[in-house]
Amino acid sequence: MSNAAKWLAVFVLFILCLAVAGLLISLKLGESARNESRWIIDEMWDADYFNRSRGNVAKDEALNIMSLKKGASRKEGLLEYVRAQNCSSLEARCILNDLSIANLLVDSGELDSALNMLSSVPDRLDKIGGCPIGLESSLLRYHEGSLERMPPAKARRVASSLVVKIRTQGGLLRNLRSEQCDKLAQSKPELFHEYVTLTSRVMELGDAGLFKQGAYITSVNKMDFE
Missing domain, CATH: 1.20.5 (Single alpha-helices involved in coiled-coils or other helix-helix interfaces)
Known part of the structure; x- marks a missing residue:
């Protein structure tokens, strides 16, 4: 050779x-x-919820999930629907619609208006009860929008503290580790799958360890609402 x-x-x-x-x-x-990342994709609720769909979500719930996506405010059909459904009673559908509006405001960069709308939701939800997964998802979307406006170093610190709070307290404002949320996750896992994807997006704005977890969750995500 x-x-x-x-x-x-x-x-x-x-x-x-x-x-x-x-x-x-x-x-x-x-x-x-x-x-x-097992704590958020497997252990958060007593249900199979990540990459799971049972087809039980109502139209309002499916559109709420869509409103949490980046670019949602550019979807004319979605905008027209939430405007047409606007209402102010204590009914769950009205609260959910307000959350969808807040999500679209975040997506369009109107963070102050979104926060103002979100501020009235906790008390209204407390009056009707139930699992506050919609509220917590909207709060995550709001914080994601805020993080994207921060200097990178600050965003990493804040993102890390948000994820720690979710992991230790079960949520940002309300504890989602409850029997009510377990039952809802069993019947409508799509709502909780979306919460996990939101958490992963916040993780990707955190430190290196969190970024790795977030990127992993994104890589194995097999569901999307468009």
Whole structure:
């Protein structure tokens, strides 16, 4: 074998070793991220909720999920629907519609108006009861919008504190680890799947460890409402 052929063989072997090492590191990092994110994708509620759909969500609930997406304020059909459904009673549908409006305001950059709308929701929800997953999802969307306006270093600190609060207290304002939320997660897992994806987006604005978890959740997300 000529020297050129030997050097080529060594080079090819070196590239193969690098590829194998990269694959092993990638698998190890993926397993680590999976374990570190288990608390939000597997253990938050007593239900199978991540990447699960039972088809039980009402139209208002499905559109509320859509309103939490980035770019939602540019969907004319969605805007027209929430405007047409605007109401001010204590009915759950009115509260949910207000949350959808707040989500669209966040998406369009009107954070103060969104916060003003969200401020009346907790007391109204307390009067009718139920699992406050809609409120907590809207609060996450609001904070995501706020984080995106912060200097990176500050955003990382705030995002980390938000995730710690969710993990230790079950939510930002209300504790979602409840029997009511467990039952709702069992019947309408789509609402809770979306909460996980929102949390992952906030994670990706946090420190390196949180970014890894958020990126992992995004990579295994198989559901979307468009």
